[in-house]
Amino acid sequence: MPAIASAPLTTTLPDGDGLAALTLDAAIELDQLLQRRSDKKEAVLNLSQKLKTTPGLTGGPESLKSLADPITIEIFSRALRKHSGEPIASYKDLASKIRELTSDIDKLLANTGQPHIQQLLKFCIDLHHEIIQHRRICIDMYRHQSKYRA
Amino acid sequence: MNLTRNAHDKLNAVLAEVQKIKHSDFAYSDSVTALDLIEKTLRADLQRLDNLTPHSPENLKIAASEAATTHVIIFMELLGVILRSSNIRNAFEFYSPLQALAKRLIGNAARLILSSEWEYSPLTYPSTIPELPNYVLIGLPASESSNALIIPLAGHELGHSVWLTLNCSQQLKSTLKDTIVKKICDQWGAYLKFYPSASQDALTDLVGESTWRIAYIWAESQCQEVFCDIMGVRLFGESYLYAFEYLLAPNLTGEQSPLYPPMHIRASLLAHFYKHLGWEIPNKFTESFKDEESPFEPGTSESFFLSLAVDTTRSAVDALIRICLDHCNSKGIPLPDSDERDRLYQAFSKLVPATRITNIANIVNAGWKAHFDEHLWENRAAVFVKRRTVLNDLVLKTLEVMEIESRWNT
Secondary structure, three states: OOOOOOOOOOOOOHHHHOHHHHHHHHHHHHHHHHOOOOOOOHHHHHHHHHHHHOOOOOOOHHHHHHHOOHHHHHHHHHHHHHHHOOOOOOHHHHHHHHHHHHHHHHHHHHOOOOOOHHHHHHHHHHHHHHHHHHHHHHHHHHHHHOOOOO | OOHHHHHHHHHHHHHHHHHHHHOOOOOOHHHHHHHHHHHHHHHHHHHHHHOOOOOOOHHHHHHHHHHHHHHHHHHHHHHHHHHHOOOOOOOHHHHHHHHHHHHHHHOOOOEEEEEEEOOOOOOOOOOOOOOOOOEEEEEEEHHHOOOHHHOOHHHHHHHHHHHHHOOHHHHHHHHHHHHHHHHHHHOHHHHHHHOOOOOHHHHHOHHHHHHHHHHHHHHHHHHHHHHHHHHHHHHHOHHHHHHHHHHHOOOOOOEOOOOOOOHHHHHHHHHHHHHHOOOOOOOOOHHHOOOOEOOOOOOOHHHHHHHHHHHHHHHHHHHHHHHHHHHHHHOOOOOOOHHHHHHHHHHHHOOOOOOOOOOHHHHHHHHHHHHHOOOOOOOOHHHHOOHHHHHHHHHHHHHHHHHHHHHHHO
């Protein structure tokens, strides 16, 4: 069942919680970590906290389905699909991908295991891109469709 | 690639504009604070670009440049609004009562920018600009920016801020989703035309939801607009309807926006709420609005989902009314009072500004009552010929009196 691909997502600007800035800051921090220019993980920690406190996002498939807002689901599905190159057909798949991601971030923050820093960096960039795209669609849509309506 | 260097230069160019605009003569400090917030965001973008090295991945450089350019796009428009907020064309008499109302509705952190726009498109700025949290931006068409009688439309814009403050999207999410799924099941044959392999069980899984998510998004947006209209009526009573009709009837657009219910339905929902409050709807109010054409061809999936969104919005109206009334009552916002309106009208009929004001709505409602009284001042020829200007001045002066009384009392 294909969705309506060209349909705009929403009128609500998605960056109300600064998620775009958080992902970009985390990506820059990871880049500096990879280049051994800094070992700061403050932005990654902020992103991790944000993911864990976003309603429904990290609580498994049922919580995603019932608590997460549809725009968050759409943005994360797109970013994770792009990141993994695999289809995400169900809430179970989506929850599993989010769990892999948060587990990798936790490993990095706790200095345990072997986090895939390069992969995390790529995910942050993919997520940032989806949020910015979404915001630009919203701006265009708002300009064109709210005019002359109050 | 010159991307990051270009982004750097573009940010600096906007920062230079911010500095110039800061030298304008602003009547209220909220505009200046907005400039500070914009400057802070732009400087953070510059810092991000500075943190990149030639060895950083190209897609990271693109991301940082895109983030910066997005802010340039948004802030250029906002800087225009802020600059125009200093223009003496604006009726600054509105400002203080509206700001007080905003603080009461959404808390003391509320900030207001009142501006005039060179498009006949009222109040186009959503209060959802994350870089300016708690800001309500109201832009009135320049030709109307000193017209006191259209202030009630600001109630609609305040509604957007309340919507965010109360997280109404989250409150309504389950209801909207359930309603849409139920309506799709009720029209299963029509839905199957677009998704022949669909099953009802799969409607609530990720892929199933993606087929109707657009209906949800449109319904949520329409609910927000209806909520804001309801808020306008709750705050201002009849003058919201008059101002709404004055600026928007029969309609200003060629076709319906999926983000709004069609204009005639918006008007009928306003009338529904008006009656809910026990008030008598002004004569021929709903008939003033003309049907808008659908933006989609009949028989297409977009047309199907738009119709679903409108139906879903209508189903949610009572919930929207409850949220609005509960919030206003909890904040102690008084309902417009017809006795008080008549007292103020009497003052206007004697050509004096009224005193002892407690609610901005009563001032504007008295103004509209005077506006509709064709015999008002007919025995004073010199006044009668410029009655519109005189009435506007009386309303504005009374708004000033309200501000002075309020300061005196506190």
